[in-house]
Amino acid sequence: MCCCLCPQEPAMKVPVSVIRLPRGPDGTSRGFDPNSPRYQALSPVSISTAGCGNEASLEREQQGRVALRERYLRSLFAMVGRTIHFTMYERVNVSAFFDASDIDILNFQVSDLQTPLGVHREALLRCSDIISYTFEL
Amino acid sequence: MAMRQTPLTCSGHTRPVVDLAFSDITPYGYFLISACKDGKPMLRQGDTGDWIGTFLGHKGAVWGATLNRDATKAATAAADFTAKVWDAVSGDELITLAHKHIVKSVNFTEDSNYLLTGGQDKLLRIYDLSKPEAEPQVVSGHTSGIKKALWSSDDKQILSADDKTLRLWDRNTMTEVKAINVAMSVSSMEYVPEGEILVVTYGRTIAFHSAETLEQIKSFEAPATVNSASLHPEKEFIVAGGEDFKLYKYDYNTGEELESYKGHFGPIHCVRFSPDGELYASGSEDGTLRLWQTTVGKTYGLWKCVVPGKNFVYIFGKTLLHHNLSKSYTTNSQLKVRPARVTSFL
Numbered sequence: 001m002c003c004c005l006c007p008q009e010p011a012m013k014v015p016v017s018v019i020r021l022p023r024g025p026d027g028t029s030r031g032f033d034p035n036s037p038r039y040q041a042l043s044p045v046s047i048s049t050a051g052c053g054n055e056a057s058l059e060r061e062q063q064g065r066v067a068l069r070e071r072y073l074r075s076l077f078a079m080v081g082r083t084i085h086f087t088m089y090e091r092v093n094v095s096a097f098f099d100a101s102d103i104d105i106l107n108f109q110v111s112d113l114q115t116p117l118g119v120h121r122e123a124l125l126r127c128s129d130i131i132s133y134t135f136e137l
Numbered sequence: 138m139a140m141r142q143t144p145l146t147c148s149g150h151t152r153p154v155v156d157l158a159f160s161d162i163t164p165y166g167y168f169l170i171s172a173c174k175d176g177k178p179m180l181r182q183g184d185t186g187d188w189i190g191t192f193l194g195h196k197g198a199v200w201g202a203t204l205n206r207d208a209t210k211a212a213t214a215a216a217d218f219t220a221k222v223w224d225a226v227s228g229d230e231l232i233t234l235a236h237k238h239i240v241k242s243v244n245f246t247e248d249s250n251y252l253l254t255g256g257q258d259k260l261l262r263i264y265d266l267s268k269p270e271a272e273p274q275v276v277s278g279h280t281s282g283i284k285k286a287l288w289s290s291d292d293k294q295i296l297s298a299d300d301k302t303l304r305l306w307d308r309n310t311m312t313e314v315k316a317i318n319v320a321m322s323v324s325s326m327e328y329v330p331e332g333e334i335l336v337v338t339y340g341r342t343i344a345f346h347s348a349e350t351l352e353q354i355k356s357f358e359a360p361a362t363v364n365s366a367s368l369h370p371e372k373e374f375i376v377a378g379g380e381d382f383k384l385y386k387y388d389y390n391t392g393e394e395l396e397s398y399k400g401h402f403g404p405i406h407c408v409r410f411s412p413d414g415e416l417y418a419s420g421s422e423d424g425t426l427r428l429w430q431t432t433v434g435k436t437y438g439l440w441k442c443v444v445p446g447k448n449f450v451y452i453f454g455k456t457l458l459h460h461n462l463s464k465s466y467t468t469n470s471q472l473k474v475r476p477a478r479v480t481s482f483l
Binding site: 013014015016017018019020021022023024025026030031032033036037038039041042043 | 139140141142143145146147148149165179180181185186187188189190191192193209226227228428430433434439440441442443
């Protein structure tokens, strides 16, 4: 009559639950998704060196890259608090106040994002979705 | 509540999986590479088994595969007489290293700057990956095909195994330091830096040797021929698998067999513990990789812990009682207990 009204272990073992099965190959590509966080953080820079290998031109190119990078980072500072107009894919144009960028320049944090669907108080824009942006100094 | 192990099967390979290796733990988790006779080694996320990509380029069975510590580079050894180095982030082939015979084993140094290869031509080769066009340093001495070659002692020494011997070499002088004979053909070798332990399998034996002196520390016998064994990072357990298609888990200190699992449909060729010791992976003749929990029932990766007492009901005659006796339900007939996965609350 009584089965197990007790903390005793029942005779059968219960299989461990799984959330889902491991994902397999998608059959169409060799993988290495370029949109994965690891790929975006670790993959080689999009513009590879044009230097032909000799030390002097490599050094000059490096100096050029350093100067450009510094200019860009300073431009990000200049953007804070200003209204930026973003041109995105699929003919989308939005504007917002720029708050911050993440360290890998993968996402922009913005506020009062004006979209055709309404205004988003706070939003995160994926940089890979942005074609260009402009702002007034 | 007794839990039954649920292995996670990773499919995708079409031929036997003959080697597998984990990376260290990286900021993006840890990774697993599998070598397969179909010539297409695959990279997977280590804790879930999710496929990340396939390295395409080899023209023959891939016998050995490895990752560098942070899983940014992969290396493979194949029957097409080449070893290849790959970018493990983009999947691109970086370097092809031509050999004179089937290559069986590849291993990176800790800094990923040098690659050690070994194969059927009985020679150990050390390639400087910053100068891949340069000739490798060659170490000869083996009298039969090399099955596995590994860096040891902070990359200052090399351990290698062929059919009959285990050898220790000094990297600087490129000379043999020690050699011992093994009773039967070595099927696998794993080097554990913490403690300088070498795990070797041959016949039904799982043996542990000092990586510095090659002397045997201890050994266990398995019920069937063992093809591969791996030591847990905390040195509590050993897992092994072989010709009887089963996986065995032993207590490393006592040698007691703790658990065994059926599941594969063919002989197991390789087993390895993950770097955090929470799971182990097995590769088999059946073309699959399976992931097994070290602690069955623990929430980790894709496994979800079902807390005993929270989800179960007790049966008393015709009455179902909620676990904390807060509710009860009566039925008209005797309740039957069916083995089932209980995943919902009442």
